[in-house]
Amino acid sequence: MTFVQLIGYGVLTLVVWKFVQRRVSRKANALDVAGPEKEHWWKGNMVSMCVDGFQRCLDVAADYGGAVKIHALFGEEWLYVSDPRALHHILVKEQHTFEENDGFLFCNKLIFGDGLISTLGEQHRKQRKMLNPVFSTSNMRELLPVIQTISHQLKSILVSNLSACSEPDHARYREFVEVDVLPWLSRSSLDCICEGVLGYHSAALDTGNEDVYTDALRMLSSSITKTMIFRPCVPIVMRNCSLYWGRKIVDWLTISWLPTQTMKNFRELRHIVEIMDSGSKAILQEKKAALQLPPPLLQTHDTSGETRGKDMMSIMLKANASSSEADRLNDAELLGQMNVMIFAGLETTSVAVARALYMLAKHPHIQKQLRTEICGALAAYQIPDIDPSHAKDDSGARLSYDILMNLPLLNAVVRETLRLYPSLPILTRRTTEAASVPLQYPVLSASGEEIDVVHVAKNQRLVISILAANHNQAVWGEDASEWKPDRWLKSSQGVIPGDKDAVKYPGVYSSMMTFLAGNRSCIGFKFAEMEIKDVLATLLPAIHFALPSEPDDNGM
Numbered sequence: 001m002t003f004v005q006l007i008g009y010g011v012l013t014l015v016v017w018k019f020v021q022r023r024v025s026r027k028a029n030a031l032d033v034a035g036p037e038k039e040h041w042w043k044g045n046m047v048s049m050c051v052d053g054f055q056r057c058l059d060v061a062a063d064y065g066g067a068v069k070i071h072a073l074f075g076e077e078w079l080y081v082s083d084p085r086a087l088h089h090i091l092v093k094e095q096h097t098f099e100e101n102d103g104f105l106f107c108n109k110l111i112f113g114d115g116l117i118s119t120l121g122e123q124h125r126k127q128r129k130m131l132n133p134v135f136s137t138s139n140m141r142e143l144l145p146v147i148q149t150i151s152h153q154l155k156s157i158l159v160s161n162l163s164a165c166s167e168p169d170h171a172r173y174r175e176f177v178e179v180d181v182l183p184w185l186s187r188s189s190l191d192c193i194c195e196g197v198l199g200y201h202s203a204a205l206d207t208g209n210e211d212v213y214t215d216a217l218r219m220l221s222s223s224i225t226k227t228m229i230f231r232p233c234v235p236i237v238m239r240n241c242s243l244y245w246g247r248k249i250v251d252w253l254t255i256s257w258l259p260t261q262t263m264k265n266f267r268e269l270r271h272i273v274e275i276m277d278s279g280s281k282a283i284l285q286e287k288k289a290a291l292q293l294p295p296p297l298l299q300t301h302d303t304s305g306e307t308r309g310k311d312m313m314s315i316m317l318k319a320n321a322s323s324s325e326a327d328r329l330n331d332a333e334l335l336g337q338m339n340v341m342i343f344a345g346l347e348t349t350s351v352a353v354a355r356a357l358y359m360l361a362k363h364p365h366i367q368k369q370l371r372t373e374i375c376g377a378l379a380a381y382q383i384p385d386i387d388p389s390h391a392k393d394d395s396g397a398r399l400s401y402d403i404l405m406n407l408p409l410l411n412a413v414v415r416e417t418l419r420l421y422p423s424l425p426i427l428t429r430r431t432t433e434a435a436s437v438p439l440q441y442p443v444l445s446a447s448g449e450e451i452d453v454v455h456v457a458k459n460q461r462l463v464i465s466i467l468a469a470n471h472n473q474a475v476w477g478e479d480a481s482e483w484k485p486d487r488w489l490k491s492s493q494g495v496i497p498g499d500k501d502a503v504k505y506p507g508v509y510s511s512m513m514t515f516l517a518g519n520r521s522c523i524g525f526k527f528a529e530m531e532i533k534d535v536l537a538t539l540l541p542a543i544h545f546a547l548p549s550e551p552d553d554n555g556m
């Protein structure tokens with residue numbers, strides 16, 4: 001036997017041994033809970049869960065209840081959870097036993113650095129402690145004028161698009177013009193995050209004037225999605241190689257002569273991350289230098305109406321500088337937060353605004369009532385215009401933070417949209433040790449017995465179904481999957497949505513799970529709510545939204 005053959009047999013034996021070991025451990029740790037039959041020998045139920053995602057994720061919970069066994073890739077079994085008590089246990093009570101999975105953490109670390117979505121345990125707790133007060137209501141109140149300037153710019157662009165598209169002599173054409181609003185909502189959301197969080201004037205709405213940094217941020221989410229295929233390999237490389245060798249592997253993978261589209265996507269992501277990193281570093285240095293300036297210089301206004309020093313980063317830097325050494329975040333962590341905020345707050349918010357406009361277009365009578373509510377508030381409580389040049393035509397009219405956030409129908413429309421269509425419908429977790437998950441509503445075991453607790457082994461993968469939780473009829477009522485904003489208007493009559501016989505979800509926002517629960521819940525939900533409400537309150541008095549006359553190229 002040659003030396004090469006010997007090595008070959010050795011590797012083969014190791015692979016077979018690992019395979020047998022995995023099968024034995026899987027059998028011993030099999031999930032004893034009912035779920036759909038395996039649809040494919042190695043793809044399990046993944047194809048139907050992904051291809052027909054939205055409806056399938058709801059059907060699985062409706063058919064099997066709040067804890068379901070799903071067959072994942074290569075024979076793995078996942079626990080798909082939407083039961084309220086189980087989610088409280090997983091996300092709040094025993095959060096340390098149900099952590100983010102390695103693939104998610106390692107990839108985030110590579111892309112964003114040491115921000116909130118890449119850290120665990122004590123480091124994550126320290127970062128949250130520093131950041132929670134930054135997103136307080138009083139800071140949001142200060143920030144609203146920055147968001148309002150951007151919403152008004154968005155409105156002006158959409159209105160001018162309508163005028164440009166319409167034929168001036170035909171009144172009918174003036175009324176019905178089709179403009180794809182999603183790209184504009186995405187740009188306005190990027191400006192809101194850059195100005196509001198980073199204090200950086202990104203000018204994404206000024207098409208043609210974007211800089212490389214803004215352009216890179218705009219492409220980040222889609223580039224990450226295109227490279228998902230690399231995700232399972234990242235923990236293996238990061239656990240087994242030093243940083244030097246990790247970098248070397250990325251260098252080899254991104255050499256330009258590897259021709260496939262997948263490698264091109266990987267190269268593109270690397271390029272975007274490099275631009276984001278150097279741009280964020282420059283902003284961080286600028287902000288730190290600005291902190292040394294005397295207060296009057298820190299609080300000047302620039303031509304965009306932005307108030308310097310009121311963005312989240314400046315507030316965080318000030319809090320960081322005055323905190324104790326033990327609590328202070330280092331530069332790598334501060335940089336990580338900047339990158340994470342842009343990613344976490346961008347598409348999540350723009351798709352929520354797009355969905356709200358779509359639902360209002362589908363329900364014109366609610367759109368009309370909402371317009372009346374906003375115009376009434378503007379007539380009664382309008383505060384001085386941001387831009388004095390608008391004084392004659394009311395186009396810069398705006399509301400104070402407290403009026404905007406307390407308009408009943410606007411509140412109901414935003415809540416109902418976020419409940420029914422959560423921007424992040426599912427998330428994953430992994431157990432750090434064997435555990436038991438208690439259930440509010442019993443489900444069937446694999447053998448058909450009723451059970452109210454599911455036992456899970458160490459390293460069990462869980463899918464948190466925010467979508468199924470928000471559509472749970474046992475908690476939200478039989479009309480849970482219908483878009484009915486008026487369910488939120490009944491609280492004066494003592495009816496609290498999402499609270500049935502004292503059973504409710506532990507979510508941080510109106511007990512829905514859209515922004516999650518516990519200490520990994522969304523830190524930016526007040527920012528997102530304010531932005532969504534302000535964009536709607538600015539667009540609706542000027543524009544009537546209707547569905548397009550024909551489906552688009554994707555049949556939507």
Ligand code: HEM
Binds near residue numbers: 116
């Ligand atoms: C409608 C808009 C939004 C939705 C639906 C949303 C939802 C969520 C959800 C479900 C999580 C938990 C993710 C996980 O555990 O893996 C999360 C985390 C996070 N979100 Fe949001 N988010 C939104 C907007 C924002 C905005 C505007 C910001 C920042 C300004 C932001 C910053 C973050 C951060 C930093 C985290 C990580 C928190 C942590 O791990 O401690 N989000 N978000």
